[in-house]
Amino acid sequence: MLARQHCVRQACRSGFASAIAHRPLRLAAIAPGRGIVTAAKTRKQVGVAGILDVNNTPTIVPIKDSTQLDKAQLKNLTVEYNYGLQDPWKLSNAVISRLRRDRLAEAQGLVRIASKDMQVPASWNQLIDYQLKHQRLHAALKLFNEMKKRGQLPNAHTYTTLFKGCARSEHAKLAVAEAVKLYMTMLNSSRIPPNVIHLNAALEVCARALDVDAMMSVAATIDNKTRKPDALTYSTILNGLRAWVEHQGENLKHAEKTGYTEEDHKNTIAKTLEQARRIWQEVIRKSNSAQIVLDEGLVFSMDNQTRGPFLPLPTPTTRTLSLILYALDRTRRARLALHYWTCLVEDYGITPDQNNWHALLRILRRTHSSAQTVAALKAMPTEFMTPKTFRVALETCVHDNVNPNATKNAAAIYDIMVTALPEPDLESIRLYVDVAAKSSHQFRLMRRKAGADPAARAAIDRAYALQVLGAIDHIWMPGGFATCRNEMMTLLEAASRPGPDASTSAQRAHAANYCMEVVATCRKIVSAWDRVITEAMLDEDQLDGPRRRRDLLNRFVANFYEPGHQGSGDGQPGADARTDGHAQGYQDRSGAAAVLARAVEVVPGVLPRAAETILARIDPKIATGAPLPRS
Numbered sequence: 035m036l037a038r039q040h041c042v043r044q045a046c047r048s049g050f051a052s053a054i055a056h057r058p059l060r061l062a063a064i065a066p067g068r069g070i071v072t073a074a075k076t077r078k079q080v081g082v083a084g085i086l087d088v089n090n091t092p093t094i095v096p097i098k099d100s101t102q103l104d105k106a107q108l109k110n111l112t113v114e115y116n117y118g119l120q121d122p123w124k125l126s127n128a129v130i131s132r133l134r135r136d137r138l139a140e141a142q143g144l145v146r147i148a149s150k151d152m153q154v155p156a157s158w159n160q161l162i163d164y165q166l167k168h169q170r171l172h173a174a175l176k177l178f179n180e181m182k183k184r185g186q187l188p189n190a191h192t193y194t195t196l197f198k199g200c201a202r203s204e205h206a207k208l209a210v211a212e213a214v215k216l217y218m219t220m221l222n223s224s225r226i227p228p229n230v231i232h233l234n235a236a237l238e239v240c241a242r243a244l245d246v247d248a249m250m251s252v253a254a255t256i257d258n259k260t261r262k263p264d265a266l267t268y269s270t271i272l273n274g275l276r277a278w279v280e281h282q283g284e285n286l287k288h289a290e291k292t293g294y295t296e297e298d299h300k301n302t303i304a305k306t307l308e309q310a311r312r313i314w315q316e317v318i319r320k321s322n323s324a325q326i327v328l329d330e331g332l333v334f335s336m337d338n339q340t341r342g343p344f345l346p347l348p349t350p351t352t353r354t355l356s357l358i359l360y361a362l363d364r365t366r367r368a369r370l371a372l373h374y375w376t377c378l379v380e381d382y383g384i385t386p387d388q389n390n391w392h393a394l395l396r397i398l399r400r401t402h403s404s405a406q407t408v409a410a411l412k413a414m415p416t417e418f419m420t421p422k423t424f425r426v427a428l429e430t431c432v433h434d435n436v437n438p439n440a441t442k443n444a445a446a447i448y449d450i451m452v453t454a455l456p457e458p459d460l461e462s463i464r465l466y467v468d469v470a471a472k473s474s475h476q477f478r479l480m481r482r483k484a485g486a487d488p489a490a491r492a493a494i495d496r497a498y499a500l501q502v503l504g505a506i507d508h509i510w511m512p513g514g515f516a517t518c519r520n521e522m523m524t525l526l527e528a529a530s531r532p533g534p535d536a537s538t539s540a541q542r543a544h545a546a547n548y549c550m551e552v553v554a555t556c557r558k559i560v561s562a563w564d565r566v567i568t569e570a571m572l573d574e575d576q577l578d579g580p581r582r583r584r585d586l587l588n589r590f591v592a593n594f595y596e597p598g599h600q601g602s603g604d605g606q607p608g609a610d611a612r613t614d615g616h617a618q619g620y621q622d623r624s625g626a627a628a629v630l631a632r633a634v635e636v637v638p639g640v641l642p643r644a645a646e647t648i649l650a651r652i653d654p655k656i657a658t659g660a661p662l663p664r665s
Contacts, residue, residue, distance in 0.1 A: 119144065155187065162199070190231075206242065207243065210245050220232060253271060265332045350382050394410055395407060407447070408447060408450075411447060425462055432465060432468055447466075448462070458518060499572050
């Protein structure tokens with residue numbers, strides 16, 4: 035009676051009573067008409083849903099199975115399959131599209147229709163994976179059996195999907211039983227024997243379920259062919275053993291019920307550690323023979339087996355930083371140095387010592403990083419700075435001559451040197467002049483782009499000349515090269531002092547060497563001036579000042595090598611300058627006595643110009659030409 039009232043009521047609403055009346059009641063899950071307020075509350079006990087009609091009268095409507103399709107839907111799916119889904123790839127895309135929208139019934143219908151005509155294991159795999167992701171292990175196994183009954187041959191990916199789904203399953207015991215059964219079935223099958231992927235997946239299922247016996251039974255099937263173990267295999271076994279021991283430790287909380295005592299737990303730990311060590315010995319043996327790759331995950335798996343109480347990690351020191359910088363320099367990974375430096379200095383609070391700073395500067399020299407060198411010198415404590423510091427820094431700028439800012443960075447390093455050192459380092463001054471003279475890459479590129487335009491080429495030459503002259507003017511400022519000349523005169527006075535205040539041989543040798551350094555620096559400056567003057571990079575009125583200064587400095591160099599030589603003073607390069615041949619000739623003369631004699635002659639107003647007078651006031655041993663040790 036209730037069903038008849040339901041049909042009549044629906045016929046009155048829709049206007050086609052005959053169609054509804056002859057329809058089976060099990061398919062008459064008719065939704066209420068418009069304007070009907072429904073309150074559907076599932077009743078799992080009876081399998082029906084309550085619906086309130088207009089008169090608030092409950093109407094019982096059977097619930098339709100979500101996996102069942104009516105004839106119209108099956109017909110539509112058949113038409114869709116016949117007109118565009120007869121390709122396995124297109125069918126797979128259609129199944130994926132429906133599963134994303136949770137339309138499982140339509141996806142299954144398409145796969146069942148297609149299974150009559152062709153092999154579609156990929157689509158079946160997608161259905162099985164969908165069920166496993168929703169924790170429906172029984173439904174997935176049911177689909178797997180249906181797949182085989184419909185003549186579809188499972189492939190290797192089918193079993194991989196099942197194993198991974200079992201590993202994710204919330205029903206661990208059931209998943210282990212099914213996974214082991216599937217794996218043993220594959221072992222007895224000649225069509226699809228299990229490979230290392232299936233082996234690892236089956237081991238993961240057993241490890242997650244804390245079933246060590248099942249895990250070891252699966253591990254016993256390892257061979258050196260298709261199931262050759264890799265790093266993941268050993269990692270899974272070791273992690274499974276560790277998790278099982280931890281789970282056994284939880285049984286101590288219920289020792290009265292389980293009978294698991296502290297002594298039993300110690301024995302379990304000892305046996306597990308022994309088993310893990312045997313496995314690790316096999317890992318090391320295979321790693322040494324290049325059969326497996328010892329990755330990070332495998333190492334940590336073994337570390338977790340043997341780790342005791344946590345101990346604080348050692349604090350890195352300056353020796354740690356020095357070792358890291360040395361290793362980076364030797365392995366030519368210098369570009370990582372700043373990252374390690376920042377990590378250890380800022381994050382771990384290391385205070386670098388002098389050796390650390392110099393190691394960093396050497397690495398920056400290898401990478402030609404002049405800008406980073408300037409930043410490092412600004413952060414470096416002044417008490418750590420020595421002449422060697424600035425030589426390394428300026429050598430970096432020399433190597434970085436392609437950088438348009440190399441001269442600017444060298445000028446910044448020179449300013450730091452003048453401030454930090456009591457007197458500038460002469461070799462560093464020569465390197466600074468070298469940077470200005472050799473940093474011509476950008477000017478060559480500009481000349482190439484300028485072509486044959488004389489005005490543009492002249493402007494480029496003028497810019498290069500101003501760069502060189504700017505560097506020379508920079509070192510001529512107070513506190514620069516003039517300080518070195520004053521120091522040379524002071525040393526000569528001390529070297530020529532007679533009587534009880536006479537200097538030692540080491541002091542006189544230092545004075546001789548210092549004079550040579552000053553003269554070498556003068557020659558470097560004269561050489562830079564010669565290039566600008568010879569190539570006429572500036573106008574004549576702009577060259578008057580540099581030419582006069584160049585002549586004076588050149589006369590100083592000439593008088594050093596040939597006492598009494600006044601020079602031509604014509605401003606032509608090479609008129610007074612001495613070549614390396616002259617320098618070699620000087621080395622063949624009377625040692626330190628000749629050095630002091632010639633150096634003293636070019637210091638007017640301080641000492642007599644006559645070398646004999648100077649030598650007479652110095653130790654007679656020097657006058658004999660006895661060579662002195664060089665400092």
